[in-house]
Amino acid sequence: MNYYLLANSIGIGALIGYVTNYIAIKLLFKPYKPIKIGSITIFPQGVIPREKKALAKKVGEVVKNYILSENEIRKIITSKEVKDEIERFLDEKIENFTSKDINEFLSKEEIADKFSKIIIKIVEEKFSMFASFINIEMIKEILLKLDIPLKVEDFIETDRIKEILKKEIFLFLEKEVPQIFVKAHVDKVVEEKVASFDEKTLEEMLFTLMKKHFSFINFAGAFLGGIIGLIQYFVITS
DSSP: HHHHHHHHHHHHHHHHHHHHHHHHHHHOOSSSOOEEETTTEEEEOOOOHHHHHHHHHHHHHHHIIIOHHHHHHHHHHHHHHHHHHHHHHHHHHHHHHHHHGGGGTOHHHHHHHHHHHHHHHHHHHHOOOGGGGGOOOHHHHHHHHHOOOOOOGGGGGGGHHHHHHHHHHHHHHHHHHHHHHHHHTTHHHHHHHHEEEEEEEHHHHHHHHHHHHHHHHHHHHHHHHHHHHHHHHHHHHH
């Protein structure tokens, strides 16, 4: 057995296989523009730049039908993790809001005016015999002299508000948000975005995503080339 010839045959086969696959991958992207002499095309445009619009459309369809489909969006936004995060956010915001002094939202005069109207109405309905002895201005004057600290939580049932808000928000997320994504035509947005990439950006993006796979293809070519070189050696020397 001629080991030198065997090594050369395997080495050359592996090199040819590697280089062939490497060039084939490069030809997916390059040249960015067809090489022409006059009106005659000497070398065609790379496959991906040539089919960029079709690729962009297909990517948009994949995003719409599989990644951000109505059902997938519904699964995501109704998942336990999302619900827990929304509940945490609501609890924090509602507690912050209800612990505020009511004077942050209404002046003392506005509060006195509103309460005096309520009190007058109650007196007129429940204690009509005393209604002629008091009026809004009298009650308002008394309330303005009082300095009673009032919180928002003194007027609302915090836990009840939380439950109502959570119910409405979860219903909105489940029913309306998926429809909003559908109406927003996410596929068209993705299609336009991919189509707007210049050829170099598209190449860099795909190479970043597929770098390991492209390397595997190159070395697979080298391996197969080496096998062919081995077979060729035995064919020649037999």
